[in-house]
Amino acid sequence: MKTTLYQLAILSVLWTVSMLAYADDVVVVVHPSNPLTEISVEDVKKIYLGKKKFFPRGTKVIPGDQPKETQSHKFFYGGIIGKSEAKLKLYWPRLIFTGKATPPKIIGLDQAVKEWVAEEPQAMGYIMRTEADDTVKILDLK
Numbered sequence: 001m002k003t004t005l006y007q008l009a010i011l012s013v014l015w016t017v018s019m020l021a022y023a024d025d026v027v028v029v030v031h032p033s034n035p036l037t038e039i040s041v042e043d044v045k046k047i048y049l050g051k052k053k054f055f056p057r058g059t060k061v062i063p064g065d066q067p068k069e070t071q072s073h074k075f076f077y078g079g080i081i082g083k084s085e086a087k088l089k090l091y092w093p094r095l096i097f098t099g100k101a102t103p104p105k106i107i108g109l110d111q112a113v114k115e116w117v118a119e120e121p122q123a124m125g126y127i128m129r130t131e132a133d134d135t136v137k138i139l140d141l142k
Contacts (some may be wrong), residue, residue, distance in 0.1 A: 010087065010118055015057060022132055025071050025075055025128055025129055025130075026075040026076045026079070026080070026126050026127065027126065027127060027128065027129045027132055027138045027139075028044055028080075028111075028124065028125070028126050028138070028139045028141065029114065029117050029124070029125050029126065029127055029132060029136040029138055029139070030117060030123065030124050030125075030137050030139055031117055031118065031120060031121045031123055031137065032084060032118070032134070032135070032136065032137045033121055034055070034056060034073075034121070036055060036057065036137075036139055037123060037137075037140060038139055038140040038141070038142050039055075039056060039138065039139045039140075039141065039142070040056075040141070040142050041080060041142070042142050043055075044066050044081070044124075044141065045081050045082070046067075046081070046123060047061055047063050048063050048077075048081055048093070048104060049081070049083075049101075050095055050101025050102065050103065051101070052101070055124075057120060059122065060122050061079070061102035061122060061123075061124050062120060062122045062124065063065040063105075063123075063124050063125070063126065064104060064105060064106075064107075064113050064116055064117065064123055064125040065103065065105060065106045065107065065125075066106035066107065066108065066110070066126070067106055067108075067109070068085055068088075068139060070109060070127065072109075072110055072113075072126060072127060072128050073105065075128075076126045079084065080126075080141070092131075098141070102113050107125065109125040110128055110131040113125040113126070114127055114131060114133070114135060114136055115130070115135075117136045118135040118136055132139065
C-alpha cells in the first residue's frame with residue numbers, strides 16, 4: 001500500500017513538473033485596448049475557476065476557453081491553473097448545480113480564440129505563444 005501511494009505521489013510530482021515546463025509555451029491574451037500589461041497567476045486562476053468576474057482594474061472579464069483535447073488547454077490548466085482534467089470534472093458540477101459559477105465558454109482553437117479576443121474588449125483567452133501577434137496583447141504573469 002505504501003509503495004502504491006509513493007508511486008502515485010511521484011507520478012503527481014512528475015505531471016506537475018512537466019506541465020510547468022510547458023506553461024511558458026501558452027500565453028494569456030486580452031484585447032489590445034485593455035490597459036493591463038500584467039496580471040497575477042492567482043487572478044487568472046480565480047477568473048478561470050469562476051471565482052472572479054472582473055479584471056484587477058475593475059472592468060468585467062469574459063474568459064474564453066479551448067476544447068480539453070488541445071495542447072493549449074492542457075498546458076494552461078496543468079501549468080498555470082494547476083488543475084488536471086480529472087480535477088476539473090469534479091470541480092465544475094458542484095458550482096454549476098449551486099448556481100455559484102459557470103465554466104468559461106469554449107471558443108475554439110488558438111486561431112478562433114485569438115480572433116475572438118481581438119474583437120471583444122472584455123475578453124481574456126489563452127493561446128500558444130507561437131500563435132500570438134499584434135491583434136492581441138499578451139499579459140505578463142506575475
